[in-house]
Amino acid sequence: DVFFLTGLDEHGQKVQQAAAKAGIDPQTHCDKLAPQFKDLWNRLNISNDAFLRTTDPQHKFFVQEILQELYDKQLIYQDSYTGWYCTFDERFWTEKDVENGLCPDCKRPVEKLSEHNYFFKMGAYQDRLIDYFKTHENFIRPESRRNEVLGFLQTQTLGDLSISRPKSRLSWGIELPFDKDYVTYVWFDALVNYVSALEYLRPTPSRDRYWPASIHLIGKDILTTHAVYWSTMLMALNLPLPDMIFAHGWWTVDGEKMSKSRGNVVDPNKMIDEFGADAFRYLLLREVPFGQDGDFSQSAMVTSINSDLANGIGNLLSRTLTMIERFAGGKIPAAGTPALPEIEKKIAAAATSLPDKLDRGFGALTFRENLQAIWELIALCDEYIDKAAPWKLAKNPEDGPQLKTVLNTAARALRLLSVSIYPFMPQTAAQLSQQLGVSFDFSRSITSSQSQWDVTLADIPIAKGASLFPRIESSRQGAKTVSESPTPPQATPVAPVLRTSTTLAATPAPAEPAQITIDEFMKIQLKTAKVLSAERVPKSEKLLKLQVSLGAEQRQIVAGIGKKYEPEALVGKTIVIVANLKPAKLMGIESQGMVLAAGDSEVRGLATILEEVDPGTKVK
């Protein structure tokens, strides 16, 4: 009895900004995005029972009820707050957090803001929270993540949580029921979805039936909000906490982080187009111990399709069905006498224990290990067929009983395999069982008899069809599925639960630089300068600190050319600088100008003057 919820978190500043950028109102923006996710889940055969959007009216209403309840309990209070605000992260920082006017998290500039806000008494729950984490070992998983949160909680004081935003600053949110000038903080709204869904996406009383949730499956980037904010909110509401919060890792692509600017984003829709949903699902769950970061590559995809899917389960079905056609008249024969008792025992043992083993694995979310266990059975069957050699048995009529056993055993193994792979590859499972003639109806839940090993299978006509997974030949391996262009404004969700991709606005096309007049150019004062000394800026990757002479004047310039040039190589050289650039600080060091160098993002070479000229000479 499972209720599988997924959905979208649609409020907040970033959504508002993205919508504004696209020139549409936030709701329209969200309405455009949501179907992309729904379609993708459909194509991937994700079996979610409901899809919640935090802009659903019933959700909003429920959030307001909760806010009112906490307000009535005096767990929400109003106070004025002054601090450094980071728009990107939608959060305030304290004075000591902020370095050089930059957000310590995203390093974007922060602005000083003072405003009245409502606060949730989160800090009051610090001890209770620590205690809860300690007494519930599996509450946060994997363990490394648990340690991370616990460490943070035990060394720092948990403050109260500002849960309101004045409408003057942010209007895209759920209005506070007790103060119409404010909307609630996006996380306060979003986290509530786990409970609100049970209020309106399922007939009541589903809340009693499904809460507390067995698991919140989230990305590792949103662990703190779930483990700390949400837990304290539930405590304040006197609701039980979920059994487990599991923070999964991220995918890299060919060893590199996926990013739109790199243009290496894997578009799941393209992967489905090219390889099929089942193969894609298989790879994602097979490649990495679930929870850890993993690396995705096209070649790994092809390798695993060929060796595990085509040569593995696909070929096992193919060879078994062909033999049943040829040696048994197209019907699965009843078992006869043992052919190879030793291997048959091994198969029986593996097959009998498989369902329970997989069950435990699903409970522990060890998907990769489950697939390994399934594939062990496949390997065992291949070995069995090879050694029993049905094609030889078929030549001697007196070996008939043994032949029947071999074919029957292989067929029963495939029957069990179809059930076993169903959670991973639903389409394939259905095809397999259909070709095998047992035709399971996977739209209903799997019964224990379907996964039972000791069943009588006799006289079942098979229906051999197309290969489950055709091999991918090497010519296709070079085909690029990873998008080449850095422009896909597609939804590329990584975390399937919340915070999917609310910030995906269209990337603006790079505009051709407009022409400027000579007057505008003359505003820029270029001068020659002689490098007196140069040294690396400690801890920087490519910054050099230069002392240069402009004749009468001496300047300090910080330049990002350290990847191309060694400091010693520059001393004594005459270079060109922008002399009237407003000074700026780089890593705390003041730079009073800018050196000219060729190159785009990477420095290729410094600009110099063809003839010897005095330092400080004007360049135009």
Added chain:
RNA sequence: CGCGGGGUGGAGCAGCCUGGUAGCUCGUUGGGCUCAUAACCCAAAGGUCGAAGGUUCAAAUCCUUCCCCCGCAACCA
């Protein structure tokens, strides 16, 4: 001392917490088989487990130091 991850046969990884003959997948080589999607089965080759030191009867595993790689962050004024 910015934060984090990692260095194990040709490639990709597991093992490390809870020391005790180094394992998996792919690849390579040789053989077998012919039911099967040039597939499947068997066998072999191939590793000073980044380096050094320490603890121990015993170290890939624990401790110390160092080197290297990769993310993130800072950074191209």
